[in-house]
Amino acid sequence: KYVAAGMNPMDLKRGIDKAVTALTAELKKASKATTTSKEIAQVGSISANSDETIGKIIADAMDKVGKEGVITVEDGKSLESELEVVEGMQFDRGYLSPYFINNPEKQSALLDNPFVLLYDKKVSNIRDLLPTLEQVAKAGRPLLIIAEDVEGEAL
Numbered sequence: 004k005y006v007a008a009g010m011n012p013m014d015l016k017r018g019i020d021k022a023v024t025a026l027t028a029e030l031k032k033a034s035k036a037t038t039t040s041k042e043i044a045q046v047g048s049i050s051a052n053s054d055e056t057i058g059k060i061i062a063d064a065m066d067k068v069g070k071e072g073v074i075t076v077e078d079g080k081s082l083e084s085e086l087e088v089v090e091g092m093q094f095d096r097g098y099l100s101p102y103f104i105n106n107p108e109k110q111s112a113l114l115d116n117p118f119v120l121l122y123d124k125k126v127s128n129i130r131d132l133l134p135t136l137e138q139v140a141k142a143g144r145p146l147l148i149i150a151e152d153v154e155g156e157a158l
Contacts, residue, residue: 040066060086099153114145122150 006012037043040062048058064074067088079085098104103112118139126132126148139146 056084060084064088094149114147117145117147118142120146120148120150122148124151126150126153127155 005015037046043065044055044058044062046058047061048055051057051061061074064086065072067086068074098112104110106113120132120135122132129136132148136146
């Protein structure tokens, strides 16, 4: 709207950037860290439309996982709200292809004493992993790859 009225777009962007910086600083000054379980429950209750039960569950979850833990909220199948703590890691998906199944009875992929490769990117080209795959093949053990995604020829 302002650019259409003749304002310089770069001046407008600089002004927006300054406003964002100033507003962020003011919000940091006005904010107060929650340190107790009671304060966390209060914030959770307010966020859940003043539902104290939800606030207490959120505070309990924060107590159990700590400041650096991950809390995931999922739709439930019952009318009750519940807290489930999962130790370690949890994956949303299993194997990517039905060709990985080696136990048709249980529809699962069972690996005995596998190497585990944690890959923090998307695997789309098998050449990226070729040196690792050659070493695993020499060892004669299975390989479990945990990656963001696997696509194309790599699958």
